Structures are given as structure tokens and as C-alpha cells.
Amino acid sequence: MAIQWFPGHMAKARREVTEQLKLVDVVFELVDARIPYSSRNPMIDEVIKDKPRVVLLNKMDMANLNETKKWMSFFETQGFYPVLIDSKNGKNLSQVTKAAEIVTREKFERMKQKGLRPRAIRAMIVGIPNVGKSTLINRLAKKSIAKTGNMPGVTKKQQWIKVGKTLELLDTPGILWPKFEDQTVGKKLSLTGAIKDSIVHLDEVAIYGIEYLQLRDLTTLNKHYNINVGQDTPYIEVFDAIGKSRGLKLKGNEIDYESVVELIIRDIRNEKIGKYTFDHISMLEVSDEE
Ligand code: G4P
Numbered sequence: 001m002a003i004q005w006f007p008g009h010m011a012k013a014r015r016e017v018t019e020q021l022k023l024v025d026v027v028f029e030l031v032d033a034r035i036p037y038s039s040r041n042p043m044i045d046e047v048i049k050d051k052p053r054v055v056l057l058n059k060m061d062m063a064n065l066n067e068t069k070k071w072m073s074f075f076e077t078q079g080f081y082p083v084l085i086d087s088k089n090g091k092n093l094s095q096v097t098k099a100a101e102i103v104t105r106e107k108f109e110r111m112k113q114k115g116l117r118p119r120a121i122r123a124m125i126v127g128i129p130n131v132g133k134s135t136l137i138n139r140l141a142k143k144s145i146a147k148t149g150n151m152p153g154v155t156k157k158q159q160w161i162k163v164g165k166t167l168e169l170l171d172t173p174g175i176l177w178p179k180f181e182d183q184t185v186g187k188k189l190s191l192t193g194a195i196k197d198s199i200v201h202l203d204e205v206a207i208y209g210i211e212y213l214q215l216r217d218l219t220t221l222n223k224h225y226n227i228n229v230g231q232d233t234p235y236i237e238v239f240d241a242i243g244k245s246r247g248l249k250l251k252g253n254e255i256d257y258e259s260v261v262e263l264i265i266r267d268i269r270n271e272k273i274g275k276y277t278f279d280h281i282s283m284l285e286v287s288d289e290e
Helices: 009-019 045-049 066-075 093-113 133-141 184-191 203-215 218-224 235-248 257-269 283-290
Strands: 025-030 053-058 083-084 121-126 159-162 167-170
Touching: 009 045, 009 121, 009 218, 025 093, 025 133, 045 121, 053 066, 053 133, 066 083, 066 283, 083 093, 083 257, 093 121, 093 133, 121 133, 133 167, 133 184, 184 203, 184 257, 203 218, 203 235, 203 257, 218 235, 235 257
Parallel strands: 025 053, 025 121, 053 083, 121 167
Antiparallel strands: 159 167
16 A cells, blocks of 8 residues: 655654654664665654664575675665565564664663563564564564554554564554655665656656666676667667667557556566666765755
8 A cells, every 4th residue: 555655644654763762772764775774764864863673684595796785785884783584475584683782782781780580582674664673573573463454543452473582573663754755765765666656756766767778787688688778878769779679669650658657667677687886885885964
């Protein structure tokens, strides 16, 4: 379901997460490994503040491993504890518990010194829609936990889910909004399926995807669609070539651009062409200098 984020919703979502944070020792900030920058909430640091945090780069199975490694180092230098996971197939999930133990160790040592009884680490998951929060909760719980309509403000009684012996997880994730005011971020969110509706025009999304592939993986692009375009071929000629190659034509032999756009987006979203990471560290370096 699509969420329309209005200022009122955003304030409410933030308030809810702030309340939930009081209950936990550690936050799992879930991001999409294909867009580790674009899939973060723009105010996440202000919301989480200095609460111990583990950054979970989810959907590792869909991302480019070399780029993912760079993002892991980046998050480490930022002082966070990054863990690479695939919630869908349950990969690396034992690392999540281990990371929680590491980032809360000091707090639990202090509690022990004060003579407090040992207890499980309490954790919650926070992230923008569609990064895989429910999938991860269900995986960690080893059962299906009902999704709260994916709407901020839809309340239900919160419960703790036991994850092994050392961890307890809130069954309701914190849902925060994406960085939708930035057009490029919007295109990446759409290209990866985080936003499925038309906040950004779909033709703009497909153009972005095609130009990305022309620049980064031209050979695979040509091979996938059985076309022969160059790095500088204008996007409309690439669309024409794909339309011709796939027989996407209207009456009168004109190219059916709507179908071409849909095909490109579907192929990229479902990693039919390849595994791509659309956020690059260099992008942050550029914006830092500005
Ligand atoms: P949310 O709670 O954060 O909104 O996200 P949710 O768990 O609903 O996941 C959104 C989509 O991402 C789902 O796909 C889910 O299967 C997929 N997903 C979650 N984690 C991973 C992962 O690590 N790898 C891959 N490849 N996919 C992941 P969907 O198409 O919306 O539904 P479905 O195909 O699972 O039915």
C-alpha cells in the first residue's frame, strides 16, 4: 500500500518512533543495500540520537557486492555497526543478534556492576516503507507477524518477540518517511520498488535507469535487450531499439513507449538485467564539497 506522507503524518510517525525508542536498548536501522543513502530517512540521526544503532543493509542478494563493501566501510567510519543481510532468504541473520550484543555491551556491563538482574537486549526495527521490515521481523520471529497496515498511526498493542536467548524485538517496526523531496532519490526509490506509485513520473524513472546502465554496464544492457547502443546514444533511441527488439509496437508500427518504460522498470526492479547499487559513495563526497 502506498503511503502519502503529509507533514502531520511525518510528525506523528516521528513521535511514535520516539516513544518506542524509550523501550529499547538498540535500534536496527534497516536500509536497502542497493540504495544505502537514498533509502534512509532524512532525519534519522535526529530521531535516534545516541541510542546504540546497528545499520542493517538488507536485500544484499540484489545489490552489487563491491559497492556494498564500500558502503559497509562508510557506515563503520560513521561510527555505526553495519551488517549485511538478506531477510527474504534468511542470510546472515545470526549477525544481527551478535551486533546487538556488541553495541549494547557497555550498557549491560554497567547494569551488571549496579547489581541489576541480567535480561534480554530489547530492540526495534526502524526504516522507510518497503525496505523489508516485516520480512525481517517474521524471519527473526520464525513465524508470521501481522503487518500493521504499513501506515504510521495505525496502532496495535505492541508485543515483544523472543529472538534466541539474548534478544527481544518489538513486533511493530518504526516507519519513517523517505527523502522524497530530492528528484534523483525519488527515481532510485522507484527503480528499486520502494515507491511503487507515481511520485516521480515513470518515464523519468526509466530514463534514469537506462542512462545508468549505459554508463555503468553497457555490454549487459545491449546483451539483455539484444540491441546495439552506445554510451552516448540518446535515451529515446535506446527506447526505440528496445521497443523494436521486443516487438513493443502500437498500431501503425509506432513504438509503444509506455510498454517500453514499464518493461525497463520491471526488469531493473526484479534484477533481470543485473545486480546494481544505485547509490555510490562518491556521490556523498561531491555533496559534501558543495
Ligand atoms: P516493509 O515492511 O519495510 O514495508 O517491507 P516488506 O517486509 O513488506 O518487504 C518489501 C518487499 O521486499 C517484499 O517484496 C519482500 O519480499 C522484499 N524483501 C524484503 N527483504 C528482502 C531481501 O533481503 N531480499 C529480497 N530480494 N527481497 C526482500 P514484495 O515483492 O513486496 O512481496 P513478495 O514478493 O515477498 O510477496
